[in-house]
Structures are given as C-alpha cells and as structure tokens.
Amino acid sequence: MRYSTDPMKERPVTPGDRPRTRPTRPRNGPGIRGREGVAGWLFAAPVVVILGLFLLAPILLALWVSLSDWNGSGSPLASGVHFVGGRNYAALLTRDGLARDDFMVSLRNNFYYVLLVVPLQTVLALGLALALHRRRLAGRNFFRTAYYFPSVTSSVAISVVFLFLFSSSGTINALLRLVGVHGPSWFADPRGILQLLLFQLGLADPAHPPAMLAGHHVFGLSVWDWLSGPSVAMCSIVFLVVWTSAGGYMLMFLAALQNLPVSVQEAAVVDGATPSQRLRRVTLPMIRPTVFLVLTIGLIGTWQVFDQIYVMSQGNPGKTTLTPAYLSYTTSFTSQQWGRGTAIAFILFLVIVVFTVIQRWVLRERDGRRRWSRRPTA
Amino acid sequence: MTRQRSRRETLRSRAARIAGLAALVVVAAVYLYPFLIQLGTSFKTDHDATAHPLNPIPQTWTTAAFRQLAQVDFPRWALNSAVVAVCVTVGRVFFDSLAGYALARMRFRGRGALFAAVIAVMAVPSVVELIPKFLMLNQLGMYDSYAGMIVPLMADAAGVFIMKQFLESIPASVEESARIDGAGPFRTFWSVVLPMARPALITLTILSFQASWNELPHFIISRQSPSLSTLTTGVASLVSGQLGSGNRFPLKLAAALLMTIPVALVYLTFQRYFVRGANEGVDKG
Numbered sequence: 001m002r003y004s005t006d007p008m009k010e011r012p013v014t015p016g017d018r019p020r021t022r023p024t025r026p027r028n029g030p031g032i033r034g035r036e037g038v039a040g041w042l043f044a045a046p047v048v049v050i051l052g053l054f055l056l057a058p059i060l061l062a063l064w065v066s067l068s069d070w071n072g073s074g075s076p077l078a079s080g081v082h083f084v085g086g087r088n089y090a091a092l093l094t095r096d097g098l099a100r101d102d103f104m105v106s107l108r109n110n111f112y113y114v115l116l117v118v119p120l121q122t123v124l125a126l127g128l129a130l131a132l133h134r135r136r137l138a139g140r141n142f143f144r145t146a147y148y149f150p151s152v153t154s155s156v157a158i159s160v161v162f163l164f165l166f167s168s169s170g171t172i173n174a175l176l177r178l179v180g181v182h183g184p185s186w187f188a189d190p191r192g193i194l195q196l197l198l199f200q201l202g203l204a205d206p207a208h209p210p211a212m213l214a215g216h217h218v219f220g221l222s223v224w225d226w227l228s229g230p231s232v233a234m235c236s237i238v239f240l241v242v243w244t245s246a247g248g249y250m251l252m253f254l255a256a257l258q259n260l261p262v263s264v265q266e267a268a269v270v271d272g273a274t275p276s277q278r279l280r281r282v283t284l285p286m287i288r289p290t291v292f293l294v295l296t297i298g299l300i301g302t303w304q305v306f307d308q309i310y311v312m313s314q315g316n317p318g319k320t321t322l323t324p325a326y327l328s329y330t331t332s333f334t335s336q337q338w339g340r341g342t343a344i345a346f347i348l349f350l351v352i353v354v355f356t357v358i359q360r361w362v363l364r365e366r367d368g369r370r371r372w373s374r375r376p377t378a
Numbered sequence: 379m380t381r382q383r384s385r386r387e388t389l390r391s392r393a394a395r396i397a398g399l400a401a402l403v404v405v406a407a408v409y410l411y412p413f414l415i416q417l418g419t420s421f422k423t424d425h426d427a428t429a430h431p432l433n434p435i436p437q438t439w440t441t442a443a444f445r446q447l448a449q450v451d452f453p454r455w456a457l458n459s460a461v462v463a464v465c466v467t468v469g470r471v472f473f474d475s476l477a478g479y480a481l482a483r484m485r486f487r488g489r490g491a492l493f494a495a496v497i498a499v500m501a502v503p504s505v506v507e508l509i510p511k512f513l514m515l516n517q518l519g520m521y522d523s524y525a526g527m528i529v530p531l532m533a534d535a536a537g538v539f540i541m542k543q544f545l546e547s548i549p550a551s552v553e554e555s556a557r558i559d560g561a562g563p564f565r566t567f568w569s570v571v572l573p574m575a576r577p578a579l580i581t582l583t584i585l586s587f588q589a590s591w592n593e594l595p596h597f598i599i600s601r602q603s604p605s606l607s608t609l610t611t612g613v614a615s616l617v618s619g620q621l622g623s624g625n626r627f628p629l630k631l632a633a634a635l636l637m638t639i640p641v642a643l644v645y646l647t648f649q650r651y652f653v654r655g656a657n658e659g660v661d662k663g
Contacts, residue, residue, distance in 0.1 A: 039563040040486030047477035047533040048492070051499055053518075054530035058510030059502070065513060075517060128405065131398050138399075145649060146406045149413075152645045152652060154592040156610045157634035160617055161416045164627045169428040171415055178432075243408070251653055275394070304505035307594050311614045325505040332509050333599075342509050349506045 066342035076338070088339035092347065096220060099331075099340060104221045106315075106322045107351070110303060112230035113323070114355075116238045117245075118298040124246040125294065129253030130279070144254075148247035158244055159311040163187065166236045186236040190318030194229025231320030237308050245301075249294045256290035257283070292363060299359055303352045324348040420444070420632035427627045443632035451604065452633060455612035459591060459637075462527055462608060466590035469532030471582050475575065477533070478541025479567050483550065493542075499535040504595070512599040526600045527608075531590055537582050544578035545571065581651045588641055588652075609637040 041048075061076065069084045070076040092103045128147055132140055150158055165171045166186040173183035198204040204213075213224035230238065260283070268278045284291070306325040309315060315322035315330070324344055332341030411434075418434030419427045426437050480486070481493050511530060512521070520526035556570045557563075572579065594610040601607070607615070613633045645652060 036484045036563065037486040040480045040484035040489065043480035043484065043563070043567070044477045044492060046473040047496075047538055050473070050529065050533035051496075051535065054511055054514055055499055055502070055507060058507065058514040061513045061517065062510035065509075076513060077517070128402075131402050134395070134398070143402050143406055144653075145646070146409045148652070149642070149645065150409065152588055152641055153638050154594075154610060154634075154641065156592075156594055156613050157638045160613065160630050160634040161412050163617065164419065164427075164431070164631060165412060165415070167428075167431075167625065167627070169431060169625070171412075171431040174432045247409075275391075300503060304503050306505055306508075310594070310598070311617055314618060325508075328505070328509065329598075332512075338509070338513075342513075345506050345509055349503060352503055 062342045062345065065338050066346055068339055070338050072332075072336040072338050084339070088343040089347070091340060092343055093219075099337075101220045102319065102322065102327060103324070103344060103347075104219045105225075105319050106324045106327045108221065108226055108228070109230065109234060109320060110305065110323045113234060113238060113305060114299065114302045116230060116235075117241050117302045118295060120238070121242045121246045121249060121298060122291070122294050124242060125249035126253050126291070128246065128250045129257060130283075132250070132254060133257045144251075147250055150244040151248040153244075155244070155307040156311050158240065159308050162236065162240045163312055166239075184232050187233050187313060188317050189232035190316075190320045192228025192231050192320070193235060194227055195224075196232075197229070228320075231317070233313055233317055234321050237305075237312065237321060240308060240312075241302070241305070245298075249298070252290055252294060253287065256287040260286055295359060295363070296356060299355055300352055303348065303355065324351070416631045416635055419628055420635050422628050424626055424628060427631075428625055440628075443628040444636075446629050447633055447636070450616070451607070451612065452636070454605065455607050455609045456636070458606060459609040461524070462531075462597075463587055463590040465524075465528045466531045467583055467586040469528070470534060470537055470586040470590075471579060473533045474537035474582060475541045475545075475572065475579065476567070477538045479545055479571055481538065481542045482545035483553065483571075484563070496535045496538050500539065508595055508599055511596065515600055520600075522601045522603055522606065524606070527597060527606065530600070531593065531596060534586075534589075537586065540582060541575070541578055544575060548574050577651075577654075580648065581654055584644060584648050584651050587644060591641055609633075613637060 065076050066088055067083055067085060068076060068081050069087075070081045074080070091097065091099045093100065128143075132143055167173075168183075168185035168188070172186070176183040195204070195209075204210055209222075209224040213227065214222050216223045218226060264282060264286070265278065268282045273281065304325050305323050306329070309321055309323055309326040310329075313321040315326055325348065328341050328344035328348065330341075331337045331344060335341075414434040415431070418436060419431075420443055421439050421441065422430075422436040423438065423440055423442070430437065477496075481489060481496070515521045515526040515530070518526075520529070552574070553566050553570050556566045561570070592610065593608075594614065597608045597611045601611075613630070616630055616633055
C-alpha cells in the first residue's frame with residue numbers, strides 16, 4: 001500500500017520524458033493509458049476466464065440444478081429437465097423423511113465437531129505461540145517446524161496415520177493400556193459422548209432413554225438424539241483435526257505477537273503486572289484481531305469438513321460422522337439425487353454465513369464490558 | 379525492593395521457563411511420534427504392526443509393503459500427481475502474477491470491480507463449489523480428463539491477491555523507465571517485473587505445488603477412471619476400498635509415507651516461504 005499511490009511516484013520521472021517518447025508510438029494508437037486498458041484486461045484474462053468458468057458459472061448452474069429434477073443423465077440444461085421450485089429444499093428442511101433425518105443428523109454431527117474443534121485448536125495454537133514467543137528459547141525453529149509440519153502434509157496421508165493410531169489394536173489404545181484403561185474401538189464406536197457421560201453419572205441409560213427426551217421430536221430428530229454429543233468416532237476425527245491445524249494458526253499468532261511493541265510489555269512489567277495479568281490485560285487485548293481472525297477462519301473451515309470423513313469413516317459408524325459436505329457429495333454422486341445434493345451445499349453455505357455473523361456479533365457484543373476484551377488506549 | 383523478593387522472582391520465572399520448555403518438548407513428541415510410528419510401521423509385517431503399535435522399530439525389517447505398492451498402481455498415481463502438480467503450479471504462478479500485475483499497476487476500466495470480484499471469490503467456501511465444478515466439467519465435456527483435473531486449478535484468487543500485494547510494495551520507477559525505453563506491457567512484465575518479484579514467485583510456487591499435490595476433493599469430482607487417479611484419491615481408495623478390508627497397515631502407511639516425502643522435502647528446504655504464506659492470512663483479514 002505504501003508505494004501504490006503511483007501518481008506521486010511517477011511525477012518526478014515522467015513529465016519531462018513523456019513528450020519525447022510520444023512520437024515513436026504508433027500514430028493510430030490510443031496512447032499509453034488506452035493501450036494499458038486493453039493490456040490490463042488481457043493480463044487478467046486467463047484468471048478471469050478460469051475463475052468465471054469454473055467458479056462463478058458453476059454456482060449458477062448448481063443453483064438451477066438445486067431447483068430442478070435433474071437425475072444426472074445428460075445435461076441439466078436439456079429440455080427434459082423440469083423446474084421443481086423449492087421441492088429439493090423442502091425435502092431437506094420441512095418434509096418428514098429419510099432425506100431430512102440424514103441432513104439433520106449431519107448438521108448435528110458437524111455442529112458438535114465445530115463446537116469442539118474451533119476452541120481447542122485456537123487455545124492450543126495460542127498456547128504454543130505464547131510459549132514459542134519468549135525471547136531466549138533454544139530450538140525455537142525446531143519446535144515451529146515440528147508443529148507446522150502436519151499442516152503442509154496431505155490430509156489423506158495424515159488420515160491414514162490416524163486410522164492406524166486410533167485402530168482398536170493401535171497406538172492410542174496401547175498407550176491407554178499402559179495406564180490401565182481399556183480404550184474403545186474408536187472408529188467403530190457410534191456412542192455419543194454426552195449420552196455416555198449421562199450414563200456414567202447414572203442419569204440416563206442409552207438403552208432406555210428418558211421418555212421426555214426421546215418422545216419429543218424437533219426437525220425429525222428426537223431431543224435425545226440432538227443432545228447425543230459427538231460420537232467416539234467423531235472425537236477421534238476432532239483430535240486429528242486439532243492436531244493438524246493448530247500449527248497453521250500458531251504461525252498467525254506468532255506473527256501477531258512479533259508485531260506487538262516491546263515498550264508496552266515493558267511498561268506493564270515496570271507497573272508491576274504479574275505474567276498472567278500481562279497476558280490477560282495487555283497481550284490478549286492487543287492480539288484480539290488475530291484471535292478473531294483465527295476463530296472466523298476456523299469456523300468457516302470446520303463447517304466444511306470433507307477430506308477426513310471421505311478417507312476415514314464415510315459417515316460411519318451409525319451416521320455419526322456424516323457431515324453436510326460429505327452428505328452433499330454422496331447424495332449427488334452415489335444416490336444421483338443431484339437437486340438435493342446441490343441444495344445441501346447451498347444450505348451449508350447459508351449455515352456458514354449465519355454462524356460467521358453470529359460469531360461476529362457475539363464477540364463484538366462483549367466489547368467494553370468484559371475485562372478480557374478491553375482495549376488499551378494505545 | 380528487597381533483594382530477597384527479586385531473587386524469589388528470578389527463581390519463579392526460571393521455574394516457569396523450564397515448565398514451558400518441558401511442555402513444548404512434550405507437544406513436539408506428540409507431533410513427531412506419529413510420523414516415527416508411520417516410518418517404522420512401513421517396514422513391519424502386518425502382524426508386527428498390530429502386535430507392537432507403540433514401538434516404531436520393526437521386529438523384522440521387511441520391504442514387502444513397498445513391493446506390494448508397486449503392484450497396486452502406486453507408480454501410476456505418483457506420475458499423475460506429478461503431472462498435475464507441475465502443470466497446475468506453472469499455470470498458477472504465471473496466470474496469478476499476470477493478473478496480480480494488472481491489478482497492482484495497470485490502469486484500466488473495471489479494475490476496482492475485478493479486484494472486488496477476486497476478493498469475493500476467495501470468500502466462497504470451497505465445499506460449495508465441489509458439485510458445481512463437476513456440473514460444469516460435465517457440461518463442457520472435460521469430465522474424466524487431465525484437462526478437467528488441471529485447468530480449473532490453474533488460477534486461484536488467493537494467489538492473485540498475494541502477487542498484487544507484493545507487486546504494490548516494489549517501486550514503480552524501474553518499470554516506468556523500461557516503458558519509456560519502449561518496452562511493451564508484456565515485455566516490461568516479463569523481463570523487469572518478474573525478476574524483481576522473485577520472493578513472491580517462490581512463495582506462490584511452493585504453495586501451489588503443495589496445494590495441488592495434496593488436493594483431494596477436486597480429483598474426486600473431476601475424474602473416475604482409475605488410470606487418472608492421483609496419489610490422494612489412490613491412497614484414499616487403498617484405505618476405503620477393497621484393499622482397505624483387513625488391517626494391512628504397513629501397506630497403507632508406506633503409501634502415506636511415500637506421498638508425504640516430496641512435500642516434506644520442499645517444506646524443510648523452503649520453510650520461511652511457508653511461514654510467509656501462512657501469514658498472508660493475517661493480512662487478508
């Protein structure tokens with residue numbers, strides 16, 4: 001941005017030179033700026049064509065498909081394809097049936113997934129960044145390299161490794177055995193952890209769920225099912241994703257911490273602030289924009305979880321790792337219900353927008369009232 | 379302040395420092411041990427893998443997993459991944475820097491709108507584009523071809539953004555003098571601007587290579603022939619397909635190991651560019 005005000009830059013150089021060069025230009029040419037107009041669009045043309053053809057136009061095409069009865073054969077623009085209005089959306093939202101049940105289950109699963117992954121990865125990333133930020137730390141580069149490595153590795157490769165780690169005779173269960181715990185068969189275990197918790201506390205039995213919760217249905221799913229919590233299988237995916245993505249967010253926090261003026265920290269030390277006071281009252285408020293950004297990117301990313309589900313669980317066990325992104329894929333490609341599949345994608349898009357807006361609002365609301373978010377008058 | 383108190387504080391901060399270092403070491407172990415396990419298990423027998431999951435060192439070393447991989451089309455997947463990654467990277471670096479230059483330096487009607495469109499495209503969640511992309515490839519007759527796998531990835535909005543930001547930060551005077559010497563826009567771009575943009579070009583090259591090498595969803599929806607399978611789709615089919623039945627973990631882990639090596643080498647060599655790429659996200663916000 002600093003140098004982008006090029007009129008200022010040009011002025012000292014050009015005025016004298018320009019008249020001299022002008023006669024050498026083609027007589028019928030539209031002049032240097034006019035030529036730049038054509039050249040500008042020519043330069044941008046490949047990107048414009050590719051993004052237009054494979055990004056914008058497809059979305060319009062998909063919007064049409066989500067409103068049609070196209071069954072996957074031939075072109076969706078052919079005359080045999082009919083406009084069906086909001087029928088595909090209704091099947092997912094208002095009409096009783098398997099389609100809506102599956103969609104609601106996928107929303108529930110993904111909601112618990114987001115609820116766990118976003119805070120955990122943010123806290124882990126922030127913790128690692130704060131620990132690495134100290135001035136005299138031996139091996140800082142080594143630690144940074146190690147933590148960020150999973151982020152550059154293929155999600156498929158990481159998923160394969162975790163399938164082994166979390167297999168019933170895998171590394172995690174072997175570790176648990178060392179401390180005398182009999183680990184679950186992670187990826188085959190559909191039990192929701194909230195239900196398990198209630199069972200452990202003796203409050204409810206999953207085999208005979210309380211009638212008050214099992215009897216009431218909201219959007220086709222009983223309250224008992226809504227409140228299941230993430231399944232054990234989903235928790236292993238949560239663990240994988242937090243482990244993988246924390247490194248990337250850690251780098252963002254590190255960059256923010258490095259941009260903090262040292263003088264403010266020193267002033268806090270002189271004023272006798274303890275380390276934890278400095279963290280809560282000085283550091284956190286000053287890197288608040290980055291915290292906000294990490295939460296937003298995390299929220300948007302976690303609502304789209306697809307790769308890990310595709311490789312590791314395919315929505316199993318008992319549909320407890322089914323997510324809207326994966327359901328949208330199988331509904332289209334496997335069941336050939338293209339209208340419904342694209343409708344899921346658009347509803348998911350809306351869900352992402354709504355959650356992002358809610359998150360913005362919640363974080364802004366606290367401004368000035370909570371100690372945590374009070375900004376120093378810098 | 380008494381001396382005692384300051385000494386207590388030094389002790390305390392030293393204890394905190396040691397505790398912090400210990401935590402970092404433990405976390406580093408959590409981050410590196412899975413890769414050690416992966417490396418070791420690739421050379422184990424099937425039985426050894428499940429019998430001693432905590433020990434990365436094989437009881438008996440065997441390369442059986444790698445020999446089996448050679449028989450399940452793994453070389454073909456690797457070749458496809460390499461072809462796609464190279465084409466996508468070359469295309470992305472060239473097209474993104476062309477567009478980035480146009481947005482940074484050239485004055486033309488609609489530039490503001492174009493930049494706004496680039497930002498808007500970055501904001502669209504990629505999962506929403508998945509099925510639409512298939513529909514379009516199908517419509518254009520590009521489904522199940524190298525073209526369909528490569529061309530849609532050859533431009534990305536984030537890359538344009540990175541190039542634009544970088545080019546704006548270098549002084550315009552050099553290009554101005556090139557232009558005054560009679561160089562056309564493309565010549566100015568090619569022989570004056572690009573050489574100056576080397577750091578950004580390296581960043582973009584590395585990020586594009588890594589992204590296309592690791593790409594999974596696009597290759598799921600743009601092809602179906604096994605002969606067009608990449609490492610990502612191929613290894614995924616190893617896990618979830620017929621070969622996935624039974625615990626053939628050495629085979630799967632060896633496949634995952636091999637596909638990780640190229641990116642790992644690039645990462646260890648060009649680490650600072652990865653860090654810069656990750657931090658572009660901060661500027662975007």
